[in-house]
Amino acid sequence: MQSEHQKKIELDDDILQCKAQLQKVMQSAAGAVRAESTSGTQPHAGQVGQPIQSIQPAHPAQSENQDNSTQEQQQQKDDASDPRPSSQAVGARILPFETLHKTSTNNTANDAGEPDPPKPTQPAPKIQAALQENIDRLNEKIQEIDKLQESNQQLKRSLDESARFAADKQQRIEDLEHQLAEKINELSALKFCVEEYAATLAEQAQQLRRADQQKEDVEKRLEEQTLEWAKTIDAMKAAQEAAARTLLERQRELESLRAELSNAESRMEQVDADNARLLRENAELTEAIEDVRTQLGRQEEEWAMQDAVDDPQPEPYCEPCEEVISEDDVHLEQKLAAEDIPGFNLAEQILAEQRKASTARRRQLQRSGKPTQNGAIEHVMEQYFSNAPSAGGSSSSSRPQRIAHTHRFLSRQDEYLSDYQQTLLSDIVQKDIRRFCGHEAASASIRRPFPN
Numbered sequence: 001m002q003s004e005h006q007k008k009i010e011l012d013d014d015i016l017q018c019k020a021q022l023q024k025v026m027q028s029a030a031g032a033v034r035a036e037s038t039s040g041t042q043p044h045a046g047q048v049g050q051p052i053q054s055i056q057p058a059h060p061a062q063s064e065n066q067d068n069s070t071q072e073q074q075q076q077k078d079d080a081s082d083p084r085p086s087s088q089a090v091g092a093r094i095l096p097f098e099t100l101h102k103t104s105t106n107n108t109a110n111d112a113g114e115p116d117p118p119k120p121t122q123p124a125p126k127i128q129a130a131l132q133e134n135i136d137r138l139n140e141k142i143q144e145i146d147k148l149q150e151s152n153q154q155l156k157r158s159l160d161e162s163a164r165f166a167a168d169k170q171q172r173i174e175d176l177e178h179q180l181a182e183k184i185n186e187l188s189a190l191k192f193c194v195e196e197y198a199a200t201l202a203e204q205a206q207q208l209r210r211a212d213q214q215k216e217d218v219e220k221r222l223e224e225q226t227l228e229w230a231k232t233i234d235a236m237k238a239a240q241e242a243a244a245r246t247l248l249e250r251q252r253e254l255e256s257l258r259a260e261l262s263n264a265e266s267r268m269e270q271v272d273a274d275n276a277r278l279l280r281e282n283a284e285l286t287e288a289i290e291d292v293r294t295q296l297g298r299q300e301e302e303w304a305m306q307d308a309v310d311d312p313q314p315e316p317y318c319e320p321c322e323e324v325i326s327e328d329d330v331h332l333e334q335k336l337a338a339e340d341i342p343g344f345n346l347a348e349q350i351l352a353e354q355r356k357a358s359t360a361r362r363r364q365l366q367r368s369g370k371p372t373q374n375g376a377i378e379h380v381m382e383q384y385f386s387n388a389p390s391a392g393g394s395s396s397s398s399r400p401q402r403i404a405h406t407h408r409f410l411s412r413q414d415e416y417l418s419d420y421q422q423t424l425l426s427d428i429v430q431k432d433i434r435r436f437c438g439h440e441a442a443s444a445s446i447r448r449p450f451p452n
Helices: 002-035 061-081 086-113 125-310 327-336 346-367 375-384 399-414 419-447
Strands: none
Touching (some): 002 125, 125 419
């Protein structure tokens, strides 16, 4: 756009220069014509763009042309100083040439209406040559002016196109401005939405900060609780270890107690077996004593019958009684007996054996803590029954063997004892055996405490 505007300004300057030169030539030609006294034919210009054939003679209208030229110059100066658009300046600058053309046409019409003046004399050849040169230059200038007018018309068309293009651009600009306004409205709505989103995000950020604070508080509480749980777990582990150690000790104690219990049970079983064996032996001995007593009763009856036959006045029979007969009587009977009859004190022997057995039991308890059972009784029984079994093998002896031993012992004693002594001996033996072998053994097994 700036280059086109510059071109328009240059064309306007060229047109003004051409017009100024044309006016100068016309003024100089008019002055030359006035100076000559001769008159010549006036050249007529049919239309703009045709070459001038002759110089117009002096006429009163020339003063008007001069005034018009002066006005054109003044208007050119005003146009040059006027800061209006290029299209208006071009129109103002073209106006003087049109006015000049109209002025020349009016002059031609006035010349045609006036009568021809008298023909002057022919001008000088130099003046004719100068005029011809001026005319040629004017024709060239006119041709240049025509070209400039054509270029001016092209410029007008281009200006119109530029104006239409500018109008289109203006319409496009208005559309764009309308779209821009719509976009601005949309941006305002989006800005409002963004502000709402920003407020929502701020609230969410605040909520997140509160949640983070709560999370930190919860984590702190969890850490504290974890420390407390860790301490509790350590204490529980220590307590569990102590309980495990205590349980192990208790298990060991329980195992030892179980071992002791098993030993005690085995001892109990042994004691029960011994008690059962002693009870069986006592029962067998009781039966044997009953048999012996029955046999003695039969023998006493036989002896009584024999004594009754031999001696019509038998000695009165005294029943043995513990309350009446004492140990002194027994000793007295022993002294009164024959010298070949062996004398012995059964109670003293039993008591002595009991003392020995008690002493041995105490010593054995001090050494091993295991009391012996029925040792003294078995020792005493061995004295009365020569083939009596020992404590270890008594369980294997049978009832017939014991009965045979009893009869054999009584049969030997019958040879040295009287009937009263035999009865007394059998009662004492039965009582002692029943007391020491039966009741005492059973009560001792019951009263004996278990070893710890």
